[in-house]
Amino acid sequence: MAELFEIIMIVSFGISWPMNVVKSYRARTTKGKSLPFLLLIFIGYVAGIISKFVNPVYMAEFSSKWYVLFFYVLNLIMVGTDLCLYYRNYKLDKKAR
Numbered sequence: 001m002a003e004l005f006e007i008i009m010i011v012s013f014g015i016s017w018p019m020n021v022v023k024s025y026r027a028r029t030t031k032g033k034s035l036p037f038l039l040l041i042f043i044g045y046v047a048g049i050i051s052k053f054v055n056p057v058y059m060a061e062f063s064s065k066w067y068v069l070f071f072y073v074l075n076l077i078m079v080g081t082d083l084c085l086y087y088r089n090y091k092l093d094k095k096a097r
Helices: 002-028 034-056 056-060 060-097
Strands: none
Touching: 002 060, 034 056, 034 060, 056 060
């Protein structure tokens, strides 16, 4: 049952991040964005991925539960993309001043 709720959480975030990345790309500004927030989320996903690798129960069942790790990595990539866009938009903000 706990795994089901973890999957719901990861999929919900997985749907939200691409929309956030598109918004960041189109906005071309850092206004309304929080770098500390993005970094904390990024670190959280890294910790979640590490927790899967160091969990012997998960690793023993990896062949049937690989998709959980897949969504963690996919979300990490989305947050990483948003971080890259933050720095691009930061440069654009500086240039516009």
